[in-house]
Amino acid sequence: MLRDIIRKEILETITSPKFVFTFLLCTILILLSVYTGITNYRAEKKEYDAALALNKKNLESQTNYQTLAGLGTKINRPPQVLSTIASGVSEAVGRVATVNIAYDPSLVDSKYESNPVFSIFGALDLSFIVKIVLSLFAILFTYDAIVGEKERGTLKLTLSNRVPRDRLIMGKVIGGYISLLIPLIIPLILSLLILLVYPNLSLAGEDWLRLLLMFLMFFLYLSVFFTLGLFVSARTSKSSTSFLVLLFIWVVFVTIIPKVSVLTASQIRPIPSVHEITAKKDAFLQQIQASGQKEALEWMKQNSPKEGEDQKAWQEKFRKYLEDLQQGLTSKIDENNAALERDYQLRKRAQERLAVNISRVSPASALMFASMSLARTGVDEHERFLASIRSYKPIFTKWANSKMMQSIDFSGGGQTTKVVLDDMPQHKFEAETIGKSLSRTIPDFGVMLVFIVVFFAGAYVSFLKYDVR
Amino acid sequence: MIEITNLTKRYEDGQLAVDDLTLKVEPGEIFCMFGANGAGKTTTINLLLGFLPPTSGTALIEGIDVAKEPLRSKDYVSFVSENVTLYGNFTAYQNLDYFSKLAGKRHLTKADFARVLESVGLQEEAHNARTRTYSKGMRQKLGLAIALLKDAPNVLLDEPTSGLDPKSGQEFLDLLLAMRDRGKSILMSTHDIFRAKFIADRVGFMKRGRLVMLKSRAELEGEDLTELYIQYMEERSEAGRPSADVGPVERQDGSGENRQG
Numbered sequence: 198m199l200r201d202i203i204r205k206e207i208l209e210t211i212t213s214p215k216f217v218f219t220f221l222l223c224t225i226l227i228l229l230s231v232y233t234g235i236t237n238y239r240a241e242k243k244e245y246d247a248a249l250a251l252n253k254k255n256l257e258s259q260t261n262y263q264t265l266a267g268l269g270t271k272i273n274r275p276p277q278v279l280s281t282i283a284s285g286v287s288e289a290v291g292r293v294a295t296v297n298i299a300y301d302p303s304l305v306d307s308k309y310e311s312n313p314v315f316s317i318f319g320a321l322d323l324s325f326i327v328k329i330v331l332s333l334f335a336i337l338f339t340y341d342a343i344v345g346e347k348e349r350g351t352l353k354l355t356l357s358n359r360v361p362r363d364r365l366i367m368g369k370v371i372g373g374y375i376s377l378l379i380p381l382i383i384p385l386i387l388s389l390l391i392l393l394v395y396p397n398l399s400l401a402g403e404d405w406l407r408l409l410l411m412f413l414m415f416f417l418y419l420s421v422f423f424t425l426g427l428f429v430s431a432r433t434s435k436s437s438t439s440f441l442v443l444l445f446i447w448v449v450f451v452t453i454i455p456k457v458s459v460l461t462a463s464q465i466r467p468i469p470s471v472h473e474i475t476a477k478k479d480a481f482l483q484q485i486q487a488s489g490q491k492e493a494l495e496w497m498k499q500n501s502p503k504e505g506e507d508q509k510a511w512q513e514k515f516r517k518y519l520e521d522l523q524q525g526l527t528s529k530i531d532e533n534n535a536a537l538e539r540d541y542q543l544r545k546r547a548q549e550r551l552a553v554n555i556s557r558v559s560p561a562s563a564l565m566f567a568s569m570s571l572a573r574t575g576v577d578e579h580e581r582f583l584a585s586i587r588s589y590k591p592i593f594t595k596w597a598n599s600k601m602m603q604s605i606d607f608s609g610g611g612q613t614t615k616v617v618l619d620d621m622p623q624h625k626f627e628a629e630t631i632g633k634s635l636s637r638t639i640p641d642f643g644v645m646l647v648f649i650v651v652f653f654a655g656a657y658v659s660f661l662k663y664d665v666r
Numbered sequence: 667m668i669e670i671t672n673l674t675k676r677y678e679d680g681q682l683a684v685d686d687l688t689l690k691v692e693p694g695e696i697f698c699m700f701g702a703n704g705a706g707k708t709t710t711i712n713l714l715l716g717f718l719p720p721t722s723g724t725a726l727i728e729g730i731d732v733a734k735e736p737l738r739s740k741d742y743v744s745f746v747s748e749n750v751t752l753y754g755n756f757t758a759y760q761n762l763d764y765f766s767k768l769a770g771k772r773h774l775t776k777a778d779f780a781r782v783l784e785s786v787g788l789q790e791e792a793h794n795a796r797t798r799t800y801s802k803g804m805r806q807k808l809g810l811a812i813a814l815l816k817d818a819p820n821v822l823l824d825e826p827t828s829g830l831d832p833k834s835g836q837e838f839l840d841l842l843l844a845m846r847d848r849g850k851s852i853l854m855s856t857h858d859i860f861r862a863k864f865i866a867d868r869v870g871f872m873k874r875g876r877l878v879m880l881k882s883r884a885e886l887e888g889e890d891l892t893e894l895y896i897q898y899m900e901e902r903s904e905a906g907r908p909s910a911d912v913g914p915v916e917r918q919d920g921s922g923e924n925r926q927g
Contacts, residue, residue, distance in 0.1 A: 212755040349751040357745035358768040
């Protein structure tokens with residue numbers, strides 16, 4: 198009997214106009230999103246490769262180490278291949294950071310900065326489509342699953358037979374879910390094939406695993422709205438009421454909770470603005486530079502070359518002093534900046550964590566966090582990348598200072614040493630391992646499962662008591 | 667056989683929908699239940715189908731207490747509702763296939779479906795059409811075809827002829843007569859006094875949950891049922907008398923009914 202009910206649910210849905218409409222729209226949207234994602238990724242990869250080459254050329258063209266230390270090197274954020282599925286914050290945050298001996302590096306030049314029109318429409322990636330469009334489809338498939346049968350009189354006719362209610366609801370759940378998955382699975386498989394065969398798009402083994410986990414998350418998310426639809430359908434006596442209630446809950450989940458959580462977190466845990474932090478860093482920089490100049494003059498007064506003193510030896514002594522002074526000053530600047538940054542980051546992270554935890558009341562937020570983490574396009578990955586640049590900064594500074602001091606020519610000709618980059622330390626960034634990403638997404642998977650269990654139990658119990666009259 | 671004894675249903679809000687109803691429908695009998703909207707006809711059918719628990723009394727289908735064994739009792743009853751819409755995306759065959767399987771008839775073939783559809787008067791070209799394109803009369807016939815396929819000994823019909831055109835209504839009633847001739851116990855709630863008087867073996871008038879009058883076919887001979895209904899309802903309304911004195915309405919000879927006269 199269960200098989201008959203499942204079969205009927207599937208057949209009833211796939212012969213309906215809404216199925217045809219959903220299938221067509223799903224296919225168009227999913228394929229379009231994957232194609233757009235691939236196109237964007239390839240463009241970014243090309244841009245990234247070009248930026249690396251340009252940076253190398255710029256560094257090599259520097260005539261002295263002082264200029265090189267001042268202008269610094271540019272670190273570009275590599276594009277993530279899974280941004281084709283979930284672009285996350287990658288388009289909103291900066292893609293390049295300048296590392297020099299003076300300023301604390303930060304990522305600038307986001308895609309939205311360079312082309313603000315993109316920010317108006319946002320990214321049409323698969324996670325966005327699942328979050329907005331497919332969740333609405335899940336509602337469309339279920340809002341009248343029970344109450345609609347009551348209105349049509351088929352529920353009464355069905356239950357006038359020897360049909361246990363628990364079996365009927367199970368049949369509806371299984372059959373309805375399969376019906377919902379059919380218009381999704383076909384375009385999703387096509388998308389996977391596109392990702393597989395598209396040239397210059399190399400997905401590693403780990404990427405495939407991440408992709409499968411993202412798809413699992415998508416299915417769980419749709420299951421939340423599917424079970425919610427059944428639940429509301431089993432609690433209402435009119436399908437129009439059911440649809441309105443579901444639409445209200447959808448708006449709350451998808452738009453209100455995520456926005457309110459950020460506002461609430463910023464009220465509960467306020468943080469200073471980036472400008473305040475920058476102003477503090479600049480003030481310290483000016484102070485330390487002034488004291489450095491003063492100290493250098495003092496040293497020169499006290500250690501001016503004596504008559505008959507070997508000029509070269511004095512110059513070497515002075516150079517050593519300057520190198521030590523410069524290293525000392527930059528270390529102080531770096532330490533101060535790091536302390537300010539650490540404090541800021543701690544407070545910011547606390548605020549973010551609070552916002553994330555509040556917004557997890559919504560499955561839409563959980564979906565976004567999980568898909569961003571798995572695609573390595575989330576805020577965490579961005580901050581890890583920024584942290585790696587900040588860790589690189591003192592390494593670069595030390596090397597640049599050393600080179601700068603070694604190349605000082607006291608004969609009055611300035612720095613004319615040819616810039617050699619062979620021993621320049623390189624920035625290294627290791628992307629997050631799948632284990633870590635997965636551990637960060639466990640709460641999101643948990644949230645989804647809790648929602649599914651609660652809504653399913655609600656639908657099940659409500660249907661057992663449902664007034665079929 | 668359908669057997670109702672002292673059946674009462676009082677809703678949570680205190681409304682008394684069925685009040686101490688006693689009734690028996692024998693095999694090969696059509697019992698037509700009349701009454702205004704809210705008189706308790708549909709509630710009685712819902713109680714017989716186990717969709718509502720009774721407040722007191724018993725409803726038996728083939729001797730099975732519906733409240734105690736709701737699932738088992740459903741093997742012995744078919745139901746045709748007022749507005750059979752069925753699954754609009756399905757054809758008549760698909761609807762029959764699904765509902766006959768739910769009724770436990772798993773081995774029926776398309777030929778069986780075609781036969782029953784023809785027997786209820788559905789033209790062959792309609793068999794493979796989606797039922798959302800059906801007229802109300804066609805849907806009611808299909809509903810009856812589902813009941814015929816189930817072939818349960820008892821049939822409950824909730825205002826099955828409402829909204830049907832005269833021809834469809836008459837065809838529908840002819841089908842009911844055929845079912846009666848095959849020994850089914852048929853309980854039909856209806857407003858259609860004109861048609862019912864030609865097929866009913868007995869009629870009962872319900873008012874405020876009570877069976878306030880019951881007449882056999884013999885007693886209806888020469889009576890204008892419509893006038894009787896209106897008159898009786900008005901009288902009862904004015905008198906405001908309870909109907910507990912309807913007495914042994916389950917009796918087939920109608921001797922008890924004179925007390926309401």
